[in-house]
Amino acid sequence: MPAQSLWCVAPGRYEVRTGILPELEADMLTVRALASCVSRGSERLVLRGDVPKSEFQQMRAPFQQGEFPFPVQYGYQSVGVVEAGPEALKGRRIFSLHPHQDVYRLPASAAVIVPDHIPPPRAAIAANMETALNAMWDAGAGPGDRIVIVGGGVVGLMLTALAAGLPGAEVTLVDVRPERAEIAVAFGADFALPAEIGDDADIVFHTSASAAGLQTALGAGGFEAKIVELSWYGASATTVALGGAFHSRRLRLIGSQVGTVSPERRPRWPHARRLAKALSLLDDARFDRLITHVIPFAQAPVRLPQLLNDGPDALAILLTYD
Missing domain, CATH: 3.90.180.10 (Medium-chain alcohol dehydrogenases, catalytic domain)
Structure with a gap:
């Protein structure tokens, strides 16, 4: 055939x-x-x-x-x-x-x-949704958390929707495109341009695949916040300033990649179960x-x-x- x-x-x-x-x-x-x-x-x-x-x-x-x-x-x-x-x-x-x-x-x-x-x-x-789901597991996000998503692409917007579904969570999508605000609001989140974001988030997701976006994500984290990096830069070099408040805030930078599942879920979530859950979401x-x-x-x-x-x-x- x-x-x-x-x-x-x-x-x-x-x-x-x-x-x-x-x-x-x-x-x-x-x-x-x-x-x-x-x-x-x-x-x-x-x-x-x-x-x-x-x-x-x-x-x-x-x-x-x-x-x-x-x-x-x-x-x-x-x-x-x-x-x-x-x-x-x-x-x-x-x-x-x-x-x-x-x-x-x-x-x-x-x-x-x-x-x-x-x-x-x-x-x-569905594979994009599986990526977003695994990132939520990597972050350990929960009800009431102050969550920032930097980058309003497909995965970033899926994260916005998942995070906004947590009871009491305060979720903000950050993007350089003001037109992303409409989608953020539809998913139950706030929207901000990079210059408008604060520095007190509990969890920050970065999905923009740019050094500027990662710098914005680092700046948005509060004391001992988790910065979950989903971007993949390929062969490109990425320059990020780790001076300033990076160490004094004890920020934690976590790489999230869907090829390997968060350790807490790995024993119970084979690939078929993850994809089926992504489809249901x-x-x-x-x-x-x-x-x-x-x-x-x-x-x-x-x-x-x-x-x-x-x-x-x-x-x-x-x-x-x-």
Whole structure:
């Protein structure tokens, strides 16, 4: 069976390639894609060729083809309908960590059923929600905490929604784009520009992938606050000033990455459980506003590079399949 897939073939350049699917084995599914979401931060680094050699293996997507830097088929947020496989799964919509491809085969164990009431476009951002959920675990955030999120991208806005759901929590989204205020308010949080934020937060999440954003996050933390860093900078150097109040406030800088779960949850939260929970957390129509651009799969090589680099402001970018 032929299949079309999206490949990064050179810095800033995609192409659609046609290949043949492997034989369908007893424990595998044939899935016809409905939608896949471009994870803007990591996929921008891949497209630029900015994955450092030291992270070639750690950065691999579960069903990636090719090798870094190029050519490589990358991506990890796909929703499709099962066309062949175990009878109980035929016709069901599933989420998987598969790259952008119109039809594919994968082990049944790698598929998570999408609840019927969650539309495919929203389900396609489930891996981003898993990242936000794991960051909340890393932070140990709880009711009543004063929480600041620096960076209003997809993961930052998901964190805003999760944090605002904690009873009594005081949540503020910080971003350089004033237009993010509307979404923050819709999620139950306040909004501030970087120059307007205080220095008394209990927990600060940083998601902007910029040195300026990280400096803002450090400045927002109160005494012994946790600063949870979710950004990944690839091969880029990041300069941050650790003078001033960094030591006197005894700030704690924590790296959060979804490939490894918070130690407190690790024994009980295998990947399938985490993804299923992420999908259930998306049972909220407010998350639809995070999808700002919808592109037919065939147009991805032309339109994606601009959106991933210096083009129009974009949150979640969705690829759709006929």
